Amino acid sequence: MSSKLHSDLAHHPKSPKTMRAVIFVGLGEVETRDVPFPEIEEPEDVILRITTSAVCGSDLHNYRGYFGPPKFPYPIGHEAVGVVYKVGPAVDSFKVGDRVITAIPDDRPITTKNAFTSPGLDLLLGGEFGTQAEYMRIPFADSSLIPIPNRISDKEWIMVSDAFATAWQGLDWAGFQPGDSVAVFGAGPVGLMAAYSASLRGASRIYIVDHNQQRLDKALEIGSAVIPINFLTEKASDQILKTSPGGVNRAIDCVGQEGVNQKLKIEWDYVLRECIRVTTTGGGIGLVGAYVKFAKSEGVPNADEVPAELSVPVAELFAKQLSVKAGTMDPTRTARQMVSLVENGRAKPSFVIDEGPFDLDQAPQLYRRFNEGKIIKVLFRGAPRPEEWEQCGEKGAPEGHVNGHNV
Structure with a gap:
């Protein structure tokens, strides 16, 4: 073993052989199981002791059978x-005990071996x-x-992770x-963060669109520039264009392909069409x-429902000279900005969190509630500190305590 392979294991020989993890076992079914304790496999690896994790809206794509690896069961979350628990010999930037956020890197090769083992394609798939x-x-x-x-x-930092x-x-x-005006479609965690980010960055007017009134009410906490739009009463684009006849400078789609229409039925291109309609000439x-197409498999049973192509009003897009950019994000690109904003108290993104932290064993009921739109953002407790293993046994961290960090 390399001298650089450091670990708390040297001080805690009774480290567990297994750990608890949330596992997708079928369509709309999750369980919390004992799984093998992870080990260093490559020199560039780190073993992370997770203190707090969260459920992302993209995890619901897996839950609903639209995303995922080919077979069940598989773990989930990104x-x-x-806290860094163990470090491989080729890791230069981190040491045992460092507090960190997981990120989605864009400078590493994606292979079958590694795609399912870190927050890379894990965003869409789940995996090892x-x-x-x-x-x-x-x-x-x-x-x-x-x-x-x-x-x-942790409640502030978890939002920076994604x-x-x-x-x-x-x-x-x-x-x-x-000074731009903005329309944000979707008032889930990402949509609320988009409205919040627009406010922090000086937007003149911020529309936020959803049918979930609880989430729209939460958006009002952002500030007076925010205008909630409930599209159950009237089409969102009609409401926005009545107030801003020329449209908005920027539109942000925080929903993706599972967007629903006024009848709350999935209409795969609905949100994209609404974005194009409300964005003014020269806007963006x-x-x-997420807009992703998978092949149907055991792990992605509803993949055939997702169209491979969408129909959009290209003539309007062309005539209005609109710019469109899409894709998954890489938090390392904005890490310095995000960390500085939170560290200096300029940003407090935890306001969107309304549930948790909970024990991992409560995952099944929490996923059900999240899928039903009854939760905005939910957190899980991670592992207890190594010195707490003996006193906690298999129960995890003591009540009200999350691994040495106040939440």
Whole structure:
């Protein structure tokens, strides 16, 4: 064993052989199971002790059978805050005890071997190890983790792992400038973060669209520039264009292909069409909601429902000279901005969190409630500190305590 392979194991020989993890076992079915404890497999690996993880809206694509690896069962999750527990010999940027956020790197090769073992394609697939667990193996750790200070709650940092960074980049992709008006479609965690980011960056007017009144009410906490739009009463684009006849400068799609129409039926191109309609000439559209097509399999039983192509009003797009950018995000691109905003108290993204942290064993009922739109953002507790193993046994961290960090 290399001298650089450090671990808390040297001080805690009774480290567990298994850990608890959330597992997708079928369409709309999750369980929390004992799974093998992860180990260093490649020199660039880190083993992360997860202190807090979260359920992302993209996890519901898996839950509903639209995304995923070919077969059940598989773990899930890509949002986490944690502490470096074990370090491979080729890792240069991190040491045992460092507090970090998981990230989605864009400078590493994606192969069958590694695609399912870190928050890379895990965003859409799930795989060998997900973050909704006590520990996780992180390949290519130098580019897959973001260092954070020891102070400040996990609740703030967990949003930087995905939702806050995704929303911020969505504004960048739309070409946002201070003073712009913005329409955000979807008031889930990413949509709320998009409206919040627009407010932080000086938007003049921010429309946020949804049919879930609980989420629209939450958006009002962002500030006076926010205008909630419930499309159950009237088509969202009609409401926006009545108030802003020329349209908005930027539109952000935080829903993706599972967008629903006024009858709450999935209409795969509905949100994209609405974005095009409300965006003014010369404006920009950022698509951060997922548009992905998988082959039907045991693990993706509803893949055939997703169209391979969408119909959009290209003539309107062309005539209005609109710019469109889409794709998954990389939080390492905005890490310095995000960490600085949170560290200095300028941003407090935790306002969207309304549930948790909960024990991992509560995952089945929490997934059901999240799928029903009854939760905005839910957190899970991770692993107890090594010195707590004996006193906690298999029960996890003590009540009200999450691995040394206040939440």
